[in-house]
Amino acid sequence: xxxxxxxxxxxxxxxxxxxxxxxxxxxxxxxxxxxxxxxxxxxxxxxxxxxxxxxxxxxxxxxxxxxxxxxxxxxxxxxxxxxxxxxxxxxxxxxxxxxxxxxxxxxxxxxxxxxxxxxxxxxxxxxxxxxxxxxxxxxxxxxxxxxxxxxxxxxxxxxxxxxxxxxxxxxxxxxxxxxxxxxxxxxxxxxxxxxxxxxxxxxxxxxxxxxxxxxxx
Numbered sequence: 001x002x003x004x005x006x007x008x009x010x011x012x013x014x015x016x017x018x019x020x021x022x023x024x025x026x027x028x029x030x031x032x033x034x035x036x037x038x039x040x041x042x043x044x045x046x047x048x049x050x051x052x053x054x055x056x057x058x059x060x061x062x063x064x065x066x067x068x069x070x071x072x073x074x075x076x077x078x079x080x081x082x083x084x085x086x087x088x089x090x091x092x093x094x095x096x097x098x099x100x101x102x103x104x105x106x107x108x109x110x111x112x113x114x115x116x117x118x119x120x121x122x123x124x125x126x127x128x129x130x131x132x133x134x135x136x137x138x139x140x141x142x143x144x145x146x147x148x149x150x151x152x153x154x155x156x157x158x159x160x161x162x163x164x165x166x167x168x169x170x171x172x173x174x175x176x177x178x179x180x181x182x183x184x185x186x187x188x189x190x191x192x193x194x195x196x197x198x199x200x201x202x203x204x205x206x207x208x209x210x211x212x213x214x215x216x217x
Contacts, residue, residue, distance in 0.1 A: 005088055007097075008040050008048045013057065013077055013085040020061055020076040023049055035202030036158060049075065057081035110176075119173065119182045126169040127184060128192050132199060133162040139203060 005013075011034070015026055023046060030040050040048075052058045058081050062074045077085070103125070110118065136159045144152055184192075 005084065006048065007038055007092070008044055009052060009057075010085065010088055010092065011038060011040065012045070012048055012052060013081050014089065016058055016075055016077040017082060017085060020074050022064075022072040022074050024072065032202065037154065052081070057084055115176065116182075118176055120188070122169050122173050122176075123182045123184060124188050124192055126166055126173070128195060129162045129166040129169065131192070131196055133159055133166070135196070135200065135203075136162065 011030065012026060015021060015029060021029075026049070027042060027045055030038065030045065049058070053060065053075070056078055058075045059078050060073045061076050063071050064074060065071045106113065106121075113121075136155050140152060140155045140159070
């Protein structure tokens with residue numbers, strides 16, 4: 001591989017190291033189990049699978065058909081792929097990629113945002129963070145007994161990040177607007193609710209359980 005592998009490639013190699021899988025199964029895991037970890041579009045994923053195959057990091061082991069569905073290729077990791085994963089995966093920890101937060105972009109141009117809109121959007125983001133933290137905590141409670149230890153630590157990391165971000169938003173609100181000056185409107189609450197519904201759709205642990213049992217479409 002002439003250039004460093006993308007995180008997408010590391011995800012594919014990691015999932016195939018666990019066991020052989022077909023492309024749609026990898027997509028389902030990314031969309032419904034790993035969506036709080038990484039965002040990979042379908043086009044990027046399938047392009048990455050083909051590229052890894054061309055470079056001999058993975059290989060097609062068989063082609064199967066289930067019922068009347070189209071044929072699907074089963075992939076497995078090669079020895080070359082295992083070597084790449086063993087080298088690159090630890091480097092995800094350190095050195096790490098720069099983190100980009102949309103809020104920081106807004107802060108860079110904060111003087112261009114009217115005061116009322118600053119307080120409104122910060123108040124909405126604070127409420128979204130609060131609800132998300134509660135949701136992640138509920139996930140941990142509901143699935144903690146049967147989940148992998150490291151999956152629980154991921155949820156802990158997410159929960160602590162949301163709490164830290166909420167504290168930062170509180171600081172901004174104190175500096176740039178009275179905490180009690182803006183009350184969320186029904187339209188604000190609806191927008192937050194829609195975002196929470198989208199978030200929850202990406203934490204589909206029923207799908208995850210189906211994957212573990214082999215009950216996938």
